[in-house]
Amino acid sequence: MEKEKDLLQMVNIEKNFPGVKALKGVNLNVGYGEVHALVGENGAGKSTLMKCLIGLYPVSSGDIYFAGKKIEHYSTAQALTMGISMIHQELSPVLYRPIMENLWLGREPLNRFGLVDHQEMYNKSLRVLQEIELDEDPRTLMVNLTVAKMQMVEIAKAISYDAKLIIMDEPSSALTEHEEQQLFKIIRKLKKQGTSIIYISHRLAEIFEIADKVTVFRDGKNVGTEAIDQLTMDQIITMMIGRTMDEMYPKIPCTIGETILEVKNLSHKKYFHNISFEVRKGEIFGIAGLVGAGRTEVIETIFGMRPKISGEIWINGKLAEINSPMDGIANKMGFLTEDRRATGIFAVLGVDSNIAIPNYDQFLSKIGLVDDRAVTKGCNEFVEKIQIKTPSLKQAIQNLSGGNQQKVLMARWLMTGPDILFLDEPTRGIDVGAKAEIYKLITMLASEGKCIVMVSSELPEILGMSDRIMVMHEGKMTGLLENSSDLTQDTIMRYATGTQDDF
Amino acid sequence: ADKIKIGYSCNNFNDTFQTVIEGYARAYAEANGIDYSYSDAGEDVIKQQDQIKVFISEGVDALVVVPVDTSAMDPIIKLAAEAKIPLVFVNRNPFAGLKAEEIPANTYYVGSESIDAGIFQAEYLVKKLGEDAKAGYAILVGMLSNEAAVARTEGNKQVLNKYPGYKLLAEKNGDWQRDQGMSITENWITAFGDELKAILANNDEMALGAIEALEAAKIKDKVIVMGVDLIDDAKVAIKEGRLDASVLQDGKGQGEGGMKIAMQVLAGEKVDPITMIPYVLVTPENIADFE
Amino acid sequence: MKHQNRLQEIFTKYGIVFVLIVMIIAMSMIKPSFRTLNNILNILTQCSVYGILALGMTVVIVSKGIDLSVGSILALCAVIAASLGQSSTASTKYFANMAELPIIVPILAGLLIGAICGAINGGLIAFTGIPAFIATLGMMTICRGFAYIYTSGKPVSTLIPSFEFIGQGRLLGIPMPVVIYLGMIIITKILLNNTRFGKRTFAVGGNINAAEVSGVNVKKILLWVYTYMGMCAGVAAIVSTGRMVSAQPGLASGYELTAIASTTIGGTSQSGGIGTVWGAVVGALVLSVMRNGMTILGIQSYLQQIVEGVVIIVAVILDMRKNARKA
Amino acid sequence: MKHQNRLQEIFTKYGIVFVLIVMIIAMSMIKPSFRTLNNILNILTQCSVYGILALGMTVVIVSKGIDLSVGSILALCAVIAASLGQSSTASTKYFANMAELPIIVPILAGLLIGAICGAINGGLIAFTGIPAFIATLGMMTICRGFAYIYTSGKPVSTLIPSFEFIGQGRLLGIPMPVVIYLGMIIITKILLNNTRFGKRTFAVGGNINAAEVSGVNVKKILLWVYTYMGMCAGVAAIVSTGRMVSAQPGLASGYELTAIASTTIGGTSQSGGIGTVWGAVVGALVLSVMRNGMTILGIQSYLQQIVEGVVIIVAVILDMRKNARKA
Numbered sequence A: 001m002e003k004e005k006d007l008l009q010m011v012n013i014e015k016n017f018p019g020v021k022a023l024k025g026v027n028l029n030v031g032y033g034e035v036h037a038l039v040g041e042n043g044a045g046k047s048t049l050m051k052c053l054i055g056l057y058p059v060s061s062g063d064i065y066f067a068g069k070k071i072e073h074y075s076t077a078q079a080l081t082m083g084i085s086m087i088h089q090e091l092s093p094v095l096y097r098p099i100m101e102n103l104w105l106g107r108e109p110l111n112r113f114g115l116v117d118h119q120e121m122y123n124k125s126l127r128v129l130q131e132i133e134l135d136e137d138p139r140t141l142m143v144n145l146t147v148a149k150m151q152m153v154e155i156a157k158a159i160s161y162d163a164k165l166i167i168m169d170e171p172s173s174a175l176t177e178h179e180e181q182q183l184f185k186i187i188r189k190l191k192k193q194g195t196s197i198i199y200i201s202h203r204l205a206e207i208f209e210i211a212d213k214v215t216v217f218r219d220g221k222n223v224g225t226e227a228i229d230q231l232t233m234d235q236i237i238t239m240m241i242g243r244t245m246d247e248m249y250p251k252i253p254c255t256i257g258e259t260i261l262e263v264k265n266l267s268h269k270k271y272f273h274n275i276s277f278e279v280r281k282g283e284i285f286g287i288a289g290l291v292g293a294g295r296t297e298v299i300e301t302i303f304g305m306r307p308k309i310s311g312e313i314w315i316n317g318k319l320a321e322i323n324s325p326m327d328g329i330a331n332k333m334g335f336l337t338e339d340r341r342a343t344g345i346f347a348v349l350g351v352d353s354n355i356a357i358p359n360y361d362q363f364l365s366k367i368g369l370v371d372d373r374a375v376t377k378g379c380n381e382f383v384e385k386i387q388i389k390t391p392s393l394k395q396a397i398q399n400l401s402g403g404n405q406q407k408v409l410m411a412r413w414l415m416t417g418p419d420i421l422f423l424d425e426p427t428r429g430i431d432v433g434a435k436a437e438i439y440k441l442i443t444m445l446a447s448e449g450k451c452i453v454m455v456s457s458e459l460p461e462i463l464g465m466s467d468r469i470m471v472m473h474e475g476k477m478t479g480l481l482e483n484s485s486d487l488t489q490d491t492i493m494r495y496a497t498g499t500q501d502d503f
Numbered sequence B: 001a002d003k004i005k006i007g008y009s010c011n012n013f014n015d016t017f018q019t020v021i022e023g024y025a026r027a028y029a030e031a032n033g034i035d036y037s038y039s040d041a042g043e044d045v046i047k048q049q050d051q052i053k054v055f056i057s058e059g060v061d062a063l064v065v066v067p068v069d070t071s072a073m074d075p076i077i078k079l080a081a082e083a084k085i086p087l088v089f090v091n092r093n094p095f096a097g098l099k100a101e102e103i104p105a106n107t108y109y110v111g112s113e114s115i116d117a118g119i120f121q122a123e124y125l126v127k128k129l130g131e132d133a134k135a136g137y138a139i140l141v142g143m144l145s146n147e148a149a150v151a152r153t154e155g156n157k158q159v160l161n162k163y164p165g166y167k168l169l170a171e172k173n174g175d176w177q178r179d180q181g182m183s184i185t186e187n188w189i190t191a192f193g194d195e196l197k198a199i200l201a202n203n204d205e206m207a208l209g210a211i212e213a214l215e216a217a218k219i220k221d222k223v224i225v226m227g228v229d230l231i232d233d234a235k236v237a238i239k240e241g242r243l244d245a246s247v248l249q250d251g252k253g254q255g256e257g258g259m260k261i262a263m264q265v266l267a268g269e270k271v272d273p274i275t276m277i278p279y280v281l282v283t284p285e286n287i288a289d290f291e
Numbered sequence C, D: 001m002k003h004q005n006r007l008q009e010i011f012t013k014y015g016i017v018f019v020l021i022v023m024i025i026a027m028s029m030i031k032p033s034f035r036t037l038n039n040i041l042n043i044l045t046q047c048s049v050y051g052i053l054a055l056g057m058t059v060v061i062v063s064k065g066i067d068l069s070v071g072s073i074l075a076l077c078a079v080i081a082a083s084l085g086q087s088s089t090a091s092t093k094y095f096a097n098m099a100e101l102p103i104i105v106p107i108l109a110g111l112l113i114g115a116i117c118g119a120i121n122g123g124l125i126a127f128t129g130i131p132a133f134i135a136t137l138g139m140m141t142i143c144r145g146f147a148y149i150y151t152s153g154k155p156v157s158t159l160i161p162s163f164e165f166i167g168q169g170r171l172l173g174i175p176m177p178v179v180i181y182l183g184m185i186i187i188t189k190i191l192l193n194n195t196r197f198g199k200r201t202f203a204v205g206g207n208i209n210a211a212e213v214s215g216v217n218v219k220k221i222l223l224w225v226y227t228y229m230g231m232c233a234g235v236a237a238i239v240s241t242g243r244m245v246s247a248q249p250g251l252a253s254g255y256e257l258t259a260i261a262s263t264t265i266g267g268t269s270q271s272g273g274i275g276t277v278w279g280a281v282v283g284a285l286v287l288s289v290m291r292n293g294m295t296i297l298g299i300q301s302y303l304q305q306i307v308e309g310v311v312i313i314v315a316v317i318l319d320m321r322k323n324a325r326k327a
C-alpha cells in the first residue's frame, strides 16, 4: 500500500435501514490536521455516515481505513480508544449526574482498589473545563446547566479523548455567537496540534470561516469534495439542493395594519422583567439575544405555559386572561416551540395526528365523533399548500426529515387559524433549502395578515426577515429597533451583550 | 390482677372460614374479660413470625396461632418457649403424625385432621355411586402449598384409589376462589363430557363455582359436587339440592377451644397436648341439624 | 422476492394473530372437543372478564400509564353491586330491610364505584404527578381493604335472578358475558379511535409536553383515562358477579397482570402512544385459548404457569420484531 | 427568610426521613413497648428480607427497569437451597442418600439460582428489547411454577442447625438477618456509587443514548443489573429460609411490590437515573415501622391494608415535591 496521506478513508460505504437506503456508496477522505466540513440537506446521510464511523452502526458494505489500517467490526468503545471521538447532533446529557461523570462516562478513572476515583475525576475535569473556558464546578448536576453549557460540556468531552479525529455533528446549533467563537478557537488549536476534524453544519457561513475542505452530500451519495477556497456559498447550495436557489430571505414588504398583540410590563419571577412590546397585523417581529437571555420564556409566558408575576397582555385592544396553552390557542395564538423533539412532535404518531391534535374541534361529525375523512382532507390541503414531503399521512413523523417535521408543525398551527404565530428558532437544524422554504412560508403568512413573533439566535435570519427587532440581555429588553438596511449584526450584538441599553 | 392478655395470629383473613374461627375466639375473649389482640399474616410465613414477635414483646400471656405453614413453626415454638408462654395451635396441625409425648412442652393443638375432610368426601361419593361404579372424578385443589389443600386432596385419593372403577380425570388448583372453580369446571366439561361424574372441591367456594358451570351446561343432575367448610352459601345450596355434600369443620369448637385451652393452661390445669375436633359430613339428609 | 417481503410484512404485522391461529389449529387437532361451538363460546366467556379489563388497560397504556388496581376495584364494585342485588330470600342480607331492587341499581352502583375509584387514580396521577405505578399500587391495597371491610371477608350471595341472566343468559344464542364484552369492544374502539378524547389520549401518551403545548388539557385526559378504566372494572365486576351469582371480596386478584399481559401481547406499547383495541382482544384470546387448551389437555397446574409465562414472553418478542424498524 | 428557605429545603430533601421520625415518635408515645431495644431489632429483622430485595430493586429502577419476578425467584432459591440443607433426620428428604452438606453449599446454590434467573431476565431485556415489565412478569410465573414443581407444592423443612443460626443467631448482639442486611447495604452502596458498573447504571437509566455513544456496553450493564437483583433475591432467600428454618414454594409472593414501594418511597425515580441506597433503606424502614406499629396498636388487618396504601401514596407525593422544581 502506498504511503498513507489521509488519516481517514471511507470507501464506498453503504448503509441500509429496514426500508431505507441511507447511504448509497459514499467516499470520504480526511487528511491529517484538516478541518473537513460535511454539508447536505436534512436526511442526506451525514449523521448516519458518522455513526457508522464511530461504531454505533455497522456498515452494510464498504471499507474504512483509519491511520493507515483497515478497521472493521468495532464497537463505539473501540473507536474511542482508536482515537475517534464525536460530538453528537442530539444533545445527550445524563441529566441528574454531575458534569464530571458525564465527561468520563465509559472511562471512569479507578483507584488501586478498582473503585472509581472521584478525586482524580474531579481534578481531570477541572483541567478539561479550563481548556474550553467553562467556569463550572465539575460536581454541578448537568440538569442545572443551560443548553449552551451542556453543549460546551459535550465539546469538552469530545476533546478530552485526545483523539486523532474529532467528529462534530452540528456542534453550534445550540450555541450563539460567543460560544461559537470559543468553539472556533478550540478547533484552531486542535488543528495546530495535528488533530483532524469533521465538521457538520447547516450554517454555511461557519463553514467558510473554519473549514479547509468541504464535502457535499445529497441523498446518501457524495456530490463532490473541494477545497473551501475553490467554492462560493452559492455553489455549495447548488450542489446541496441540486438546483440554484433564488433568494434566501424572500422578504416581501407587506402592508402593516393595526396592533394585534400588546405586551405591557410583563415580568416573570425569575427569567425576565418588564418586557413591553406590540406587534401589528402583517408584521414580523424578531426577538434577538444570546442563549439564556430569556426569549423563550417570554413567549412561553405570553402563550400561557408559565405563570407571570405582573404585566398585561392585550389582544385586539382587549385585556386577555391567559393561564394555559388552551387559553393561548383560544386567543388565536400558535406556538412553534424551539425543541422539536421535546415539545413539538408526537414521534410515534402519524403526520395526520401531528397536524390535527389541536384542531379536532373542526372535524366533528354531527354526532360528535371525529370525522376521519374530513381530517384527512384537511391535512392534505396543508401538505399540498406548504409542500410537506411524506409518503403518506399515516407515516410516523419520526421518519421524516427535520425540515419536513418542522413544516408539519407549521401546518398544525396554521390549521388552528391563528392571528398571532410565535416561532421559536424556526430553522434550527434545518438545511438551507428547507430553510428558504420556511422563510417563504413565514413571509406568505405575514402577507396574509397574521402577526409573527420570531425568536432566533441566527442574526442573518433576524435581519433578513424581521420588520422590527427586540433585543434581550439577561432577562431585560435592551433595544427595540426598526429593521433597516443600515442595521448591522454588530449593533444587535452590542444590545445582546448589554453593552448598549436603551431602557 | 391485670387482665390476661392473649394474642391470636390468623394465617389469612381472606379465607372465609378463618374469619369464622377467629370470630368465636374473639367472642370467647370478650365474654371472659380477656385482653385480646389479633393479627393477620396474609398467608405469609415470615410476616406471621414477625407478628408473633410483636405479640411477645407486647407481653402477651399466651399465644393462639393458626399456622400459615405447619412445617415452619419451629421458630415460633422456640420464641414461645423462650418467653415461657403457652402456645396453642388451631385448625392446622404442625404435629400431624407425632405422638403426644413427642410434642414440645407447653405447646398444644386444637383442630381436626385435614385429611379426614377429603376422606369423608370420597367415602360419601362411594356410598352414593357404589363400590363397583365406573366413574370419572376431578378435584378442585385449594391454593397451592396450603397444607389443607394438600391433605384434603390426599384424603380423596387415598380412598378412591382403592376402587379401580374410580378414575381421577384431573386435578387443578383454583386458589380457593369461586370464579376459578367455575372456569376450570367449564373446561373440564368440554374435556371429559359424560365421563365426568363427580367434582370434589377442597372448599365450598370452588364447589359453588363448579355448580354454576354445571348448571349453565345443564348437566348438574349428572355430576356430584362436594365442598368443605359448610359456609352459609353452601348450606343454602345443600338445602336446594344443588350441592351434594359439604364437610363441616367446627369453627366454634376450634376458635373457642383454642382460647379455652390457653386459659386452662394459664390457670395451672393439666391439659392434653392434642384436642381433636372431628369433622362432620353434611348432606341433604342431615342439613336440618345445622340451622 | 417482492412477494416474499410482502408475506413477511403481513406476518410481522399480524404475527400475534398467526400465533393465535396456530394455537387454535393445534388444539383442534389434538382434541376434537376443543372445536365444538360450545367450547368456543366457553373460551369467549372465560376471557370476557379480563378481556373487558384489557380494553380499559389499552386506553391506560396508550396514555403511557399503568393500572395495578383494577383487580381490587373489580372486587369492590362486585361486592357492593351484589349487596344491592340480593334477593329477599337471602339468608345474610346486607341491607336487612331493603326491598329487592331492580337490576339497574346494582349495575349503576358498580359502574359508579368503579368510576370513582378510577377517578381517584386519575386524580392522583394528574394532579400530584406521582407515577401511575405507585398511585395504583396504593389504590390496589386500599380498594381490596375496603372490599374486605364492606363484606367482613364473607361472600355476598343469593342474588336476584336478573343477575343470573347477565352471567348465564343468552342473546340470540350468544352468552350474555360475550355480548357485553362485544359491546365494550365496540365502545372502546369508538372511544379510542373516533373521539377527541381518544385522539388526545394518543397525544398524551406519545409526548405529554407536546400535548400540553397543543392545548390538550392533559390533566383532564388522564383523569378520564383512569375513570374509564375504573368503569371497565365496574362492567367486569357486573359480568363476574353475574357469572358466579355472587361476589367475593378476594375476587380477581392478579387480574391486573392478566389484563396488562393481554394488552401487551396485543402490541400496545408501554412506551405510550401506540396501541389498538383489536390487539387487546387478540391478546386476551391468546391467554384464554391457552388456559382452556391446557386444562382440556390436563396439563399440570404448575406446568401451566410455566407455559403461560413462556407464551407471554415469546408473544411479546414476536411482536417486538414488528416495531423493530421504528426503534 | 433565608433561614426559613433553608429549613424548607432540608425538609423537602429529607422529607421521607422526617416522616419516618414522626412515625417513630408517635408510636413511642402511644405505646412505650415500641421503644424497647428488642422491638427495634424486631423492626430491623422484619425488614431484612424485603429490604434486601429493595436494594437490588434500587439498582434495577436506577437503570430505568423494573423486576416483578423477585418474589418468585426468592421462593425458587429458597426451596432449592433448603433442599440442599436438610438435616439427615428430615422425614421427607429431597435427596434421599445425600449426606448433610456444609451450609456453604445451600448458600452458594441459592445465590447461583438467583443469579441465573436474574441473568435470564437481564438477557431477555437486553437482547430481545422487550419491556422489563413483561420479561419479569413472565419470569414471575415461570419461577413460581418451577418452585412448585421442584417441591410438588410441599414445604421443605428440617434443616441443618447452621441455617437456624442464619435466621435466628446473633453477632455481637445483632440478629444475623440484620447483619446480613447491613452487609448488603454496604455492598450495594459501593456497587452503585463507587464502581464503574454503578456509574454506568445511572447513565443507562438517565439517558441510554448518552451511555451508548460513550461506548458503554449497555447490554452488558443491563444483564448485570438484573443478575445482581437475582443475587439479592438469593441472599434474601437464604435469610428467609434461615428465619423459618424451612422453605415454601409459595413464599414471598407480592414481595416485588413491597420492594418497589420501599424503593420508590425512598425517592428512587421510576423514570430512571435517580436513586440512592439510603432511600431504599429508609423506604423499607417506613413500611416496617408502619406494619410493626399497626400490629402493636391492634389495628384490624383490613384497615392495615388501607393505611398501608395511603402511606405509600402520601410518602411518594411528599417525595415528589422534592423533585418538582427540577421538572
Ligand SMILES: Nc1ncnc2c1ncn2[C@@H]1O[C@H](COP(=O)(O)OP(=O)(O)OP(=O)(O)O)[C@@H](O)[C@H]1O
Binding pocket: A017, A018, A020, A021, A022, A040, A041, A042, A043, A044, A045, A046, A047, A048, A049, A089, A399, A400, A401, A402, A429, A431, C325, C327
Ligand atoms: N435508525 C434509523 N432507522 C431508519 N432510518 C434511519 C435511521 N437513522 C437515520 N435514518 C434515515 O437515514 C437517512 C439519513 O439520516 P441522517 O440522520 O444521517 O441525515 P443527516 O444528513 O444527518 O440529516 P440532518 O441534517 O437533519 O441531521 C434519513 O432518511 C433518515 O430518515
Ligand SMILES: Nc1ncnc2c1ncn2[C@@H]1O[C@H](COP(=O)(O)OP(=O)(O)OP(=O)(O)O)[C@@H](O)[C@H]1O
Binding pocket: A145, A146, A147, A271, A289, A290, A291, A292, A293, A294, A295, A296, A297, A338, A455, A457, D327
Ligand atoms: N428548566 C430550567 N431550570 C432552570 N433554569 C432554566 C430552565 N430553563 C431555562 N432556565 C434558565 O432560564 C434562562 C433563560 O432560558 P433560555 O436559555 O431558554 O433562554 P432563551 O433566550 O430562550 O435562549 P435560547 O432560546 O436561545 O435557548 C437561562 O438562564 C436558563 O439557565
Ligand SMILES: [Mg+2]
Binding pocket: A046, A047, A048, A089, A169
Ligand atoms: Mg444529522
Ligand SMILES: [Mg+2]
Binding pocket: A295, A296, A297, A338, A424
Ligand atoms: Mg430559547
